[in-house]
Amino acid sequence: MSVGQNLADARAMVPGLTVLELDRPLLEAAFADFADWHSNASPLVAVMSDVTVFGDLVLDITGVAHLFGGERAMLRTLLTRLRELGYAVSGAIAPTIGAARAVSHFARSRWWKPPISILRSMACRPPPCDSTRPRLPGLPRWGSKASANCRTRERKPLQAEFGASLLLRLDQACGHIEERMTPRLPPAERYAERRFADPIGLMDDVLMTAHDSAIQLAIRLETEGLGGQAFHLFLYRVDHQVMTLSVNSARLSRDPEHITKLFTHRSERLEGAYDAGFGIDMIRLAVSSVGELDAAQLGVFSQRDVTEDLDQLHDRMSSRLGPMVVLRTQFQASHTPERAARLVPAIAHATNNDGLRPDLVRPLRLLPAPETILINAEVPDGLPASMIWRRISYRLIKASGPERLGAEWWHSGQRLQLVPPVKPKPPASGETPEPAPYTPNLPLFDPDAMTRDYYVAEDEAGRRFWIYRQGFHRDDEPASWYLHGVFS
Amino acid sequence: MTQIVPLVRPAKLRAQPPASIAAYAELVSTTNFSFLRSGSSPEELVTAAMHMGLQAFGVTDRNSFAGVVRGYVIARDLKERFPDFRYLVGVRLCFADGTPDIIAYPSNRLAYGRLCKLLTVANQRGEKGKPVLHFADLFGSGGPGSTSEQGPTENYAQGQLFILIPDESDWGRTEQVLEQLATLARGRVWVAGSVRFDGHDRARLNRITELGKRHNAPMLASNDVLYHEPNRRMVQDVVTCIREHLTLETAGWQLAANAERHLKPAQEMARLFAEHKSAIAQTQAFIARIDFSLDQLKYNYPEETIGDGETAQQTLERLTREGAAKRYPNGMSDKIKRSIWTELCLIAYKGYAAYFLTVHDIVMYARYQRKIMCRGRGSAANSTVCFCLEITAVNPEDANLVFGRFISTERDEPPDIDVDFEHERREEVMQYVYQKYGGKRTGLTANVISYRSKSAIHETAKVFGVSDDTINAFNQLHWGWGSSLDLAGVTAIGLNPDDPVLAQMFEVIKVLRGFPRHLSQHVGGFVITRDSLESSVPIGKSAMDNRNIIEWNKDDIDVPAILKVDVLALGMLSCLRRGFELMKVHYQQDIELTQLLAEEKGRGLFPKDRVYAMTHRADTIGVFQIESRAQMSMLPRLKPVEFYDLVIEVAIVRPGPIRGGMVHPYLKRRDGTEPRAPKPGDKLDQVLERTKGIPLFREQAMQMAIVGAGFSAGEADQLRRAMAARRRTGKIEIFEKRFIDGMTKKRRTHTPSNSRSAALPRSRDLPNTASPRATRRPLRCWFMPHAGSNAIIPTSSRRLCSIASPWVFMHLARSSATPSNTGWRCALSM
Incomplete structure (x- = not known):
């Protein structure tokens, strides 16, 4: 039996074969976690999912290999560690992703930098037929010698016979076509890390290490004059699992105390989710969303320890309670008062005040819902003279308005009534009626269905109210009035 | 910022006697010729103003007179019913230098000319479609270069009446401009006051009154009209979004808070300006000083004399x-x-x-x-x-x-x-x-350029936030001009036409079709x-x-x-010229166009039979007017033998006659398989004599209207114009009804049997289909020489066509397997 064999063939060979179906999602998830752990070797780790069942693990080791004592040593270290854990692995280091994949899959030796001639022959060997990749039916016919010369052959016939993927692979392996990897974790340019000879397990130890790392990171950021808004703590467990804790701050910061505090609050929210397993052997603190931060601010932050910034409060609340729980209001550009503001997470980065219109008269407090009132006012749109609100009568001595706010007709929860069109004057007798001009009817928008006339009214005691009449005045039924907000 | 004003005792107001309806004229308006800034056409606004009984209405578009003629035409057409109505022509001057908008009305013909020149200056300075006007231009002291071609600078403000629209965000600038304007155009300046229902109306009107008093410029009531009825706010909002590239959801403050900028009747305006009655009266004073109408635009054609004192x-x-x-x-x-x-x-x-x-x-x-x-x-x-x-x-x-x-x-x-x-x-x-x-x-x-169905759907759907996929699906819908929405089609593409958002969208699209775009x-x-x-x-x-x-x-x-x-x-002319050159070089024949035209007289250069035989084979690639696939498939069936047959051929292969079911009756009658009993006494029959009783040409439609439906000659001409401009108006539907009514009435008296009543539904399609015969006719100039040369030297002629029109080349590429290559060689050696 061999890898890539047909199930029917295998069954024929071994009659009592036990067949188990692959649980792909589970495998993929497990493999992804496994991949994350490799970020202890290089920050850029990706899973290229297009070849094997769970994908190929790809590490970008640019500028990393020397930490392990060279590329060959690095490959050996990594592979040995995995083999010791009981995995069957094969790996290769090559200048391109395609070449590395070709060598690791198909080459017999794990030569770390294969000469290009070998590369040529290796990449063109028929790949094993697995479920994810279509078999190239013609290639074996050619014989290995002929297929070894794939690269020197005319491209057109090759493509005609084997499809474009062969040429694509070839070009990727030779570096003619760039192949990109998408890192699993956000690549952090700036980070501080600590390795432990003896794995640690307690949360307090982790936070203490985080604090240490935060100080390291702060020093580095300070020399560069930068600050960050998002901080990530990676906990590498000995059993090849990675836990990530992320916190955000509302404004750029590099204050280690503040960062530690955020992580502390965040860890309180973890409860049972925290599991150190057999221990943590490395902790990395990385910063992203980096921006310019003047050096002076560090001093300001550390000295104002007692009177804390509102932003820091927001940060701490958000990190303790969760970012979607701590909200603030933001102005929205809408004429309808209820829609003129909405709640957004307090942690949300940029605050825009596009929706702010200081020229509009708006009360300090808007009632949760407009309340019905009785009003004595001149028709059709005269100023209100007296009001009864919650069974108390108010005499309104001053008022201004109306401010007419039409419905946002495109928010059409309800079909609106039909408006009678403008009636033309009846023609004088004897004349033939002129055909009316072509007017398409727009029956779906009734301007008085939802229109409100807002008034600001002040009573004898100086209380100012924001009241409105719903719709236009009609002779047959009295208009309904509402109190929508109070000034002062 | 809150304006708290002492409450006026309602009792006092009520005690006043009801004022008689003051005469009112709306002088500030924006039509859809200020592209994407208004929800109504000039025609709609003027008609609405007339029906409301306004004294006058002025079309004032932004830096443009583009829409004034449309309004003028409708005002002239309805003149009989509203003899007292005055249609005025003005312009809204929008400045590039932050000056508040100024409405200018020419008081006489000369002032109108100056205003045109002023706008020309602005047009020449800006890019195409984006005039740039400065306040200084108004008095002829604009920047250098603006007047290079205009001769000495001219005071364009002379003879104009101005209405300043106050800029409420910058009262200081408004006052400054008003001061200048009032000094330079003394006694000819007004300030527009309008009730916007934004809560500050009383304050604003009082402020404008005071401002006006300081500078001797009375306040003039206006509603700064954008659309003729409140319903059009939808359209107004949509065009605003189209203009600003926004969707309705994101437009926010760009949209108006209410639908108050519609045309309001005099009574309503008098009520709104109850505390400023003089503002209403000022509109009368204003229009009384205008002595210009488009009637005075006398056109004079340049003299064309050779000299010798001849006229x-x-x-x-x-x-x-x-x-x-x-x-x-x-x-x-x-x-x-x-x-x-x-x-x-x-x-x-x-x-x-x-x-x-x-x-x-x-x-x-x-x-x-x-x-x-x-x-x-x-x-x-x-x-x-x-x-x-x-x-x-x-x-x-x-x-x-x-x-x-x-x-x-x-x-x-x-x-x-x-x-x-x-x-x-x-x-x-x-x-x-x-x-x-x-x-x-x-x-x-x-x-x-107006919005066609497709562009209207596209842009409106975008404003409503419809996804691109759905917009593409809408494009499959077929909406002709003036036809109603194809609801079945909407269902077919998987959308619910009863959905409130879609229904609103289609309503807006219906209006937007035909709006001028640029x-x-x-x-x-x-x-x-x-x-x-x-x-x-x-x-x-x-x-x-x-x-x-x-x-x-x-x-x-x-x-x-x-x-x-x-x-x-x-392009065909270029093609023919090349053909003549070729003939000269390779066949030593010197041909002129006129020689080729004598086909029917038998004097032609090309044998007539061969030319027509060619058409019977549908071998007409690149032959002007009958080169299309549809024409080519019709030719063998119609088998033209004389030129008039080709005229019919071209007229019949059009969407109208095909949809109107005129093709097969004609072919049958031509072949003689369907008998057609001539009725010598019937005048209508004479009209349709040459086309075997099938109405094909616009002239025939006119004559049918006169003979069959009792139209007068003038009405028939109106019908012709309506047919020509079917896209613009719904007029054709009015005529259609009259036409069919008239036909049925006359038919009853003339022919007792309803044997030919089947012709009636056909005539319904007639108006939007028939093509003018006269345009078809001179096609002979091209056809004969062209088809002739095709018959004699086919391939070289094709080669020529391919030079002149790429479309023919496509055909040729498809039929490149044609055997004869001599012509090609000859053409290539050119």
Whole structure:
């Protein structure tokens, strides 16, 4: 039996074969976690999912290999560690992703930098037929010698016979076509890390290490004059699992105390989710969303320890309670008062005040819902003279308005009534009626269905109210009035 | 910022006697010719103003007079019913330097000319479609360069009446501008006050009154109208979003808070301005000072005399005599003499002589000096004078056409001579016209590009936030002009037409169709004036250098009776010229266009039978007018044997006759399989004699309307115009009803049996389908030489076509397997 064999063939060979179906999602998830752990070797780790069942693990080791004592040593270290854990692995280091994949899959030796001639022959060997990749039916016919010369052959016939993927692979392996990897974790340019000879397990130890790392990171950021808004703590467990804790701050910061505090609050929210397993052997603190931060601010932050910034409060609340729980209001550009503001997470980065219109008269407090009132006012749109609100009568001595706010007709929860069109004057007798001009009817928008006339009214005691009449005045039924907000 | 004002005792107000309805005129309005800034057309606004009983209504678009003619036409048409209504022409001056908008109304014809010049200055300074106006321009002291071509600076403000629209975000600037304006145009300045229902109305009106008092500029009531009825707020919001590239959800403050900027009746305005009654009265004072209407726009055509003290008419007569001698070497028949005499009399009566001379001059210049092939077409082909002047090539005697279609005494409408030139060399002719008459007197007419169904759907759907996929699906829907929404189609693409958002969207689309989108230049309609053109209409900038466009559409210039010379480009002419050159080089035959035209007389160069036999084989690739696939599939069935058959062929293969089910009856009757009993006494039958009882041409429709449905000649002409401009208005539906009613009534008296009632539904399709026969007719000029050369030297002729039109090349590529290659070789060696 061999890898890539047909199930029917295998069954024929071994009659009592036990067949188990692959649980792909589970495998993929497990493999992804496994991949994350490799970020202890290089920050850029990706899973290229297009070849094997769970994908190929790809590490970008640019500028990393020397930490392990060279590329060959690095490959050996990594592979040995995995083999010791009981995995069957094969790996290769090559200048391109395609070449590395070709060598690791198909080459017999794990030569770390294969000469290009070998590369040529290796990449063109028929790949094993697995479920994810279509078999190239013609290639074996050619014989290995002929297929070894794939690269020197005319491209057109090759493509005609084997499809474009062969040429694509070839070009990727030779570096003619760039192949990109998408890192699993956000690549952090700036980070501080600590390795432990003896794995640690307690949360307090982790936070203490985080604090240490935060100080390291702060020093580095300070020399560069930068600050960050998002901080990530990676906990590498000995059993090849990675836990990530992320916190955000509302404004750029590099204050280690503040960062530690955020992580502390965040860890309180973890409860049972925290599991150190057999221990943590490395902790990395990385910063992203980096921006310019003047050096002076560090001093300001550390000295104002007692009177804390509102932003820091927001940060701490958000990190303790969760970012979607701590909200603030933001102005929205809408004429309808209820829609003129909405709640957004307090942690949300940029605050825009596009929706702010200081020229509009708006009360300090808007009632949760407009309340019905009785009003004595001149028709059709005269100023209100007296009001009864919650069974108390108010005499309104001053008022201004109306401010007419039409419905946002495109928010059409309800079909609106039909408006009678403008009636033309009846023609004088004897004349033939002129055909009316072509007017398409727009029956779906009734301007008085939802229109409100807002008034600001002040009573004898100086209380100012924001009241409105719903719709236009009609002779047959009295208009309904509402109190929508109070000034002062 | 809150304005708290002491409450006025309601009792006091009520105690006042009800005021009589004050006369009111709306003087500030924006129509949809201020592109994407208004929700109503000038026609709708003017009609609504008339029905509301307003004293006057003024169309004031942004830096443009583009829409004023439309409003004028509707006001003139409804004049009988509303004799007291005044239609005014103004403009809203929008400045690039932060000056608040100023409405300017010319008080007389001269002031109107100045205003046109002012707008021309702005147009020339800005990009195409984006005029740039500075406040200083108003008094003629604009920046350098603006007046280089205009001669000495002129005080454009002279004779204008101004209404300042206060800029509420900058009262200081408003006051500053008002001060300047009031000093420089003393006694001619008003300030517009409007009730916007934004909560500050009382404060604003009081403030404007005070402001006006300080500068002796009274407040004038206005509603700054954007649409004629409140429903149109939807359209207004949508066009705002289209303009700002926003969706309704994201537009926010860009949209108006309420729907109050519609046209309001006098009573309502009087109520809103109850505390400022004089503001209403000022509108009356304002319109009383205006002494201008578009009637006064007298067009004067440039003189075209050769000298020797001849008048234009005398020159025309002389040239006609000379031309006639050339055209009819064997002497003229009495009929010809009579028709020339009639035509000349009519031209003299109408004073169109100079116009004929202009066209004659252009044609002569092109044909003899530049050797550019050119031919007149269109209704001009009906004129013997045009034939004699060598403008057209078809003898009206042969063609049986009527001069009345070209010019008539009843129809006060300028004649229309279209001349085709070789498409590659038309520019030379245009430059000649510019040189001869000068850039200040010559302009191309504009072409108002309107929203078609597709673009309206596309842009509206985007505003409603519909996804691109759905928009593409909408494009599959077929909406003709004026036809209603195809609800079944909406269901077919998987959408629910009852969905409130979709329903609203379709309502908006219905209105938006036909809205002008921008001005483009007409293909070749030249307007030439004796005086400076820019004192009649503002001149805009064209995308091409050295070209001027006036702001009015080709239909609009009929109203001030401006004459238009159409200098059009035709690829087929270039093709023919090359063909003649080839014939000369390779066959040593020197051919002229006129030689080829004598087909029916048997004098032709090409054997007639071979040419028609070719059409029976549908071997007409690249033959002008019958080259399309549809035409090619029809030809073998129709089997044309004379030229008139081709005229029918071209007219019948059109969507109208096909949808109207006219094709098969005609073919059957032609083959004789369906008997057609001629009714000698029936006048209607005579009209349809030549087309076997099937109405195909617009002329036939007119005659049917007169004979069959009892239309008067004038009404029939209106019908023709409605057919021509079907996209613009719903007028055709009104006529359709009258037409069918009239037909049924007459039919009852004439023919007792309803044997031919089947013809009725067909006539319903007629209006939007029939093509003018006259345009089909002169196609002979192209067909014969072209098809002829095709029959004799087929391949080289095809090669020529492929040079002139890429479309033919596509055909050729498909049929490149044709065996004969001699022609190719010959063409390639050219």
